[in-house]
Amino acid sequence: MSEPIIKFEKVNKWYGDDFHVLRDIDLEVAPGERIVICGPSGSGKSTLIRCINRLEEHQEGRIFVTGTELTDDVKAVERVRREVGMVFQQFNLFPHLTVLENLTLAPMWVGKTPKAKAEEIAMRQLERVRIAEQARKYPLQLSGGQQQRVAIARALCLKPKIMLFDEPTSALDPEMIKEVLEVMIELAGQGMTMICVTHEMGFAKAVANRVIFMDQGQIVEQAPPEEFFSRPKSERTKDFLSKILGH
Amino acid sequence: MASVFQPIPPRPAPVRTTGYVAWARANLFGDWRSTTTTIVLALVALWLLPGMAQWAIFQAVFHPSLESCQAARGTGACWAVVAEKYRYIILGRYPYDEQWRPVVATLLLMGLLGVSCTRRFWRPWLVPLWIAVLAGYFVLMAGGVLGLSKVTTDLWGGLPLTIMLATLGIVLAFPLAVLVALGRRSKLPAIRTMCIVYVELVRGVPLISVLFMASFLFPLFMPVGKSPDVLLRVLVGITLFAAAYLAESVRGGLQAVPKGQVEAAATLGLTYWQTQRKIVLPQALAMVVPAVMNNFIAIFKDTSLVTIVSLYELTGSLGLALNADADWRPYKLEGYFFIAAIYFAFCFAMSRYSLWIEKQVSVSRTR
Numbered sequence: 001m002s003e004p005i006i007k008f009e010k011v012n013k014w015y016g017d018d019f020h021v022l023r024d025i026d027l028e029v030a031p032g033e034r035i036v037i038c039g040p041s042g043s044g045k046s047t048l049i050r051c052i053n054r055l056e057e058h059q060e061g062r063i064f065v066t067g068t069e070l071t072d073d074v075k076a077v078e079r080v081r082r083e084v085g086m087v088f089q090q091f092n093l094f095p096h097l098t099v100l101e102n103l104t105l106a107p108m109w110v111g112k113t114p115k116a117k118a119e120e121i122a123m124r125q126l127e128r129v130r131i132a133e134q135a136r137k138y139p140l141q142l143s144g145g146q147q148q149r150v151a152i153a154r155a156l157c158l159k160p161k162i163m164l165f166d167e168p169t170s171a172l173d174p175e176m177i178k179e180v181l182e183v184m185i186e187l188a189g190q191g192m193t194m195i196c197v198t199h200e201m202g203f204a205k206a207v208a209n210r211v212i213f214m215d216q217g218q219i220v221e222q223a224p225p226e227e228f229f230s231r232p233k234s235e236r237t238k239d240f241l242s243k244i245l246g247h
Numbered sequence: 248m249a250s251v252f253q254p255i256p257p258r259p260a261p262v263r264t265t266g267y268v269a270w271a272r273a274n275l276f277g278d279w280r281s282t283t284t285t286i287v288l289a290l291v292a293l294w295l296l297p298g299m300a301q302w303a304i305f306q307a308v309f310h311p312s313l314e315s316c317q318a319a320r321g322t323g324a325c326w327a328v329v330a331e332k333y334r335y336i337i338l339g340r341y342p343y344d345e346q347w348r349p350v351v352a353t354l355l356l357m358g359l360l361g362v363s364c365t366r367r368f369w370r371p372w373l374v375p376l377w378i379a380v381l382a383g384y385f386v387l388m389a390g391g392v393l394g395l396s397k398v399t400t401d402l403w404g405g406l407p408l409t410i411m412l413a414t415l416g417i418v419l420a421f422p423l424a425v426l427v428a429l430g431r432r433s434k435l436p437a438i439r440t441m442c443i444v445y446v447e448l449v450r451g452v453p454l455i456s457v458l459f460m461a462s463f464l465f466p467l468f469m470p471v472g473k474s475p476d477v478l479l480r481v482l483v484g485i486t487l488f489a490a491a492y493l494a495e496s497v498r499g500g501l502q503a504v505p506k507g508q509v510e511a512a513a514t515l516g517l518t519y520w521q522t523q524r525k526i527v528l529p530q531a532l533a534m535v536v537p538a539v540m541n542n543f544i545a546i547f548k549d550t551s552l553v554t555i556v557s558l559y560e561l562t563g564s565l566g567l568a569l570n571a572d573a574d575w576r577p578y579k580l581e582g583y584f585f586i587a588a589i590y591f592a593f594c595f596a597m598s599r600y601s602l603w604i605e606k607q608v609s610v611s612r613t614r
């Protein structure tokens with residue numbers, strides 16, 4: 001295994017004084033690795049991946065992302081955030097900007113790219129998620145699936161090394177889930193380091209190198225998907241899988 | 248039996264019911280309740296309007312004649328007072344021969360406001376234009392250069408003073424209010440506390456006392472003979488007062504922007520100020536247009552309080568114009584109607600403009 005691109009060392013996090021949300025998390029992610037995180041609601045999955053780009057701060061342990069340690073150093077955090085793209089369950093597109101403006105914002109203001117160049121990059125990403133014809137529309141004029149694909153394209157515009165997905169299909173109607181998953185599978189095929197919180201087990205089987213199961217703030221079990229699904233070790237994992245696979 | 252899907256062919260929407268009769272039927276006589284209301288209101292209007300029309304129009308005196316006014320006392324309005332004194336009411340004590348200067352200066356300022364309110368002109372050159380016009384305003388009003396005679400600020404008055412105080416009050420208070428509103432949500436306790444104390448202190452006292460303090464207390468803290476112009480002090484007072492209220496309106500908008508917006512901006516690597524400027528403020532301000540415009544209108548009318556520190560803006564100059572003249576003094580009511588009409592014209596324009604702005608910002612948010 002080469003030098004890890006993400007590394008958690010005994011990370012602990014609390015909300016307030018007494019809610020211990022992450023407990024002794026140790027995790028190493030290799031470049032190009034594709035990880036799916038699953039687990040019951042409230043187990044700390046979102047908190048874990050939000051620590052990777054410091055949307056949440058941890059109180060104990062150390063986190064390294066692309067070699068930079070996440071601390072109070074604002075500059076370091078901004079540097080890391082440029083390397084890490086994130087896609088949210090609720091899309092979080094900017095409703096007052098057009099699709100194209102949503103995409104060019106960061107390249108222009110963070111990457112200092114000239115407008116024409118930024119639009120060129122943006123159009124290429126929109127084509128990648130097959131939505132280029134909607135560039136001049138406003139986000140709320142699009143369907144949920146289209147909005148989520150725009151959100152993916154927006155995150156890709158800064159050419160991140162790592163992509164984080166926090167339940168990207170959970171807010172979508174069933175017929176739109178597929179179009180978003182297809183884009184994600186394509187991305188996986190291109191060698192992107194990906195960490196996805198999702199309960200789409202088909203997606204996990206198709207693209208993940210490793211599936212992580214979390215419960216009560218801990219990593220309970222992690223294994224390659226074929227092993228994870230066919231021979232889960234812990235009782236809790238089995239219990240969870242039986243619920244989610246519906247048997 | 249298997250049912251076959253039968254698509255219904257599309258047809259045009261029903262013809263809309265339009266026209267005055269249809270409108271009246273729908274809106275005035277829809278059911279017995281609205282019919283009753285309509286009839287009652289119509290009766291009240293019939294009862295009040297003739298008397299008002301008699302006083303304001305039919306029995307009123309329009310030509311500037313004191314005798315006719317005295318004859319019509321009690322039965323008709325004396326609009327003659329406006330015809331006689333309008334120049335004093337609108338321009339105050341400004342030296343009579345130089346009164347073209349406030350007129351030109353104010354027209355310039357209003358032209359600037361008109362341009363600034365038009366979307367087509369929202370370009371970077373608006374900033375130097377503002378600086379140029381404001382400089383022009385003060386040169387024209389104060390004189391002392393370019394062969395213009397010097398006119399001290401205590402002689403400025405009337406509508407030009409009202410418009411200038413309101414314009415500068417709004418233009419200075421608004422950015423301050425945005426900073427204070429952001430400050431109240433800052434993560435730094437010192438900044439947050441400062442902003443809270445400022446807002447609560449200023450909101451807790453009436454504008455009159457702020458103006459008093461600005462004009463009488465302020466000089467006590469300054470070296471002797473160094474106290475700034477009363478106009479400047481009053482402007483600072485109005486700005487600080489208005490900003491506290493505006494800040495609360497703006498904060499309401501800031502709170503309504505979902506947290507996910509800030510998080511999305513953060514993950515894209517935008518800095519705090521970039522996030523506020525590009526993501527948070529555009530959405531927050533769009534949501535509070537009515538509240539902010541409400542504040543602006545209040546500022547415009549609050550300028551009438553500067554009379555208390557001997558600056559005779561529109562309301563004050565009405566008093567000056569009539570109090571000094573025993574003959575016309577009884578007709579103050581008509582004078583007040585006149586300036587009320589002026590205030591109304593400006594405030595109504597602001598309120599219409601607010602509706603237009605609301606429509607502009609909602610275009611981008613349509614579903």
Ligand SMILES: Nc1ncnc2c1ncn2[C@@H]1O[C@H](COP(=O)(O)OP(=O)(O)O)[C@@H](O)[C@H]1O
Binds near residue numbers: 016019040045
């Ligand atoms: N900002 C917060 N403050 C306090 N508690 C929180 C906060 N965010 C999440 N939590 C709590 O932390 C737990 C883990 O949340 P989360 O990481 O969102 O779980 P998951 O994504 O696995 O559903 C939940 O019980 C949630 O209620």
Ligand SMILES: [Mg+2]
Binds near residue numbers: 045046047166167
């Ligand atoms: Mg979650």
